[in-house]
Amino acid sequence: MGIQEEQELAPFRIGLYGRRGSGKTSLINALTGRHSALVRALHHNDMERVYKVLSIKGIGPITFSETSGTDDMWKHDNFGQETAKASVKETDLALVLFREADMHGELIWFKHFEKAGKPVIPVISRVDALGDGGRVLARIVEQKTGQEPLCISAMTGDGLQELREEIVKRFSEVFGGYAIKGNLVGEGELVLLVSSREIRGAKNKESLPQFKLICELLGRKCLVMNCIPEMMEETLSKLVEPPKLIITDEGHLDEVRAKKPADSMLTSFAVLSEDCTGEDESTD
Numbered sequence: 001m002g003i004q005e006e007q008e009l010a011p012f013r014i015g016l017y018g019r020r021g022s023g024k025t026s027l028i029n030a031l032t033g034r035h036s037a038l039v040r041a042l043h044h045n046d047m048e049r050v051y052k053v054l055s056i057k058g059i060g061p062i063t064f065s066e067t068s069g070t071d072d073m074w075k076h077d078n079f080g081q082e083t084a085k086a087s088v089k090e091t092d093l094a095l096v097l098f099r100e101a102d103m104h105g106e107l108i109w110f111k112h113f114e115k116a117g118k119p120v121i122p123v124i125s126r127v128d129a130l131g132d133g134g135r136v137l138a139r140i141v142e143q144k145t146g147q148e149p150l151c152i153s154a155m156t157g158d159g160l161q162e163l164r165e166e167i168v169k170r171f172s173e174v175f176g177g178y179a180i181k182g183n184l185v186g187e188g189e190l191v192l193l194v195s196s197r198e199i200r201g202a203k204n205k206e207s208l209p210q211f212k213l214i215c216e217l218l219g220r221k222c223l224v225m226n227c228i229p230e231m232m233e234e235t236l237s238k239l240v241e242p243p244k245l246i247i248t249d250e251g252h253l254d255e256v257r258a259k260k261p262a263d264s265m266l267t268s269f270a271v272l273s274e275d276c277t278g279e280d281e282s283t284d
Contacts, residue, residue, distance in 0.1 A: 012171065013063045013090060017109040018097030023125045023154055024066045027097070030154035031164060032056060032064075056164060065091070088116050093170055095163075097125040098141050098149065110145055119170045122149035123163065128156050185245050187221035192264075194232055194248040194256050210269055213247070232259050 016024040032054040052064045065087075088094075094113045098106050113120040122145050127134035134151040141149045150166060152159040185191055195210070217224050225243070227235040229252050236242070242261035250268050260266055 012061075013065065013092045014095065014167070015065045015087060015091035015093070016095045016097065017087075017106070018099070018125065019105060022097040022099050024097060026154035027095075027123075027125060027152065028052060028054065028064050028066070030157065030160055031167075056167060088112055088118065091118060093167065094118060094120040095123050096120060097123050098137065099125050101137065101140060103141070103144065107144055121163070121166055121170065122147050124149050124151045126153060126155075127151045127158060128153040133158075185217070185220065185222055188223065189244040190223040190225065190239070190241070191217050192232075192235065192243040192246045193224065193226040194229055194246060194252060195226055196228065196249050196252070213269065229255055232256065236261065 016027065018024055052066075053061055054064060055061050091113070094109070096106050096110045096113070110120055110122060122141050124130075124134040124138050124141065130137065138149050138151055141147075150159050150163050152163055154160070193210075193214070214224060225235065229248070236259070242264045245265045245267065246256060246260050247267055247269055248256045253266070253268055257266055
């Protein structure tokens with residue numbers, strides 16, 4: 001399965017990284033409030049990635065991926081393999097699951113994502129199995145990573161709401177999240193819509209969410225511009241200041257992210273379509 005095929009699963013990708021038995025699958029099910037069947041598996045020489053598409057309220061559809069078979073790779077310091085590099089490339093937000101003081105492998109993943117500039121959240125998983133609720137391990141992880149980890153139990157539900165909120169926050173920082181729901185864009189602020197040429201031939205059902213989104217922006221007295229992906233750089237060059245928010249199609253997220261100004265938030269029409277249509281398939 002190629003990268004393009006994987007991206008069709010859902011626009012945003014959360015990867016869970018941890019040793020065998022760290023509770024990756026249980027955490028996904030607990031986070032989303034539903035059990036999901038395996039969607040696709042990608043086999044490499046020593047790794048398997050499992051993909052599941054589920055929703056988190058406040059973000060929308062997400063491709064969750066679990067990476068297994070990494071324990072031996074950690075022991076032999078083989079993290080430079082192309083399979084591991086691909087995992088970093090194909091992940092927008094990483095959850096690294098820690099569960100014991102021997103955290104050599106987990107720290108390899110954490111530092112690699114950090115070095116790559118990808119948001120990463122350290123998680124103490126299965127705290128219900130730790131006598132002190134994970135407090136001692138959390139202090140060690142914070143010393144090693146510089147971030148305070150979240151202590152989670154998929155079994156009891158402890159820490160799940162905090163993790164959901166942190167995920168929404170991280171996506172808001174990177175993609176703009178559900179910016180339309182709040183006060184992040186308002187009167188006089190510029191929003192750039194980067195739309196495919198195909199929107200001209202779209203059926204009413206497909207174009208209606210975008211039309212409603214434009215109406216919402218105009219109702220907020222935002223300044224709204226539109227361009228196709230090929231004209232994005234030229235459009236930006238004619239602006240006095242960067243757009244507050246850029247909205248594009250799922251298939252152009254990577255292209256637009258590479259071209260967007262650092263100060264501009266980015267999200268997709270698909271993420272905002274729940275607001276436009278009034279639908280919410282999330283169970284949370």
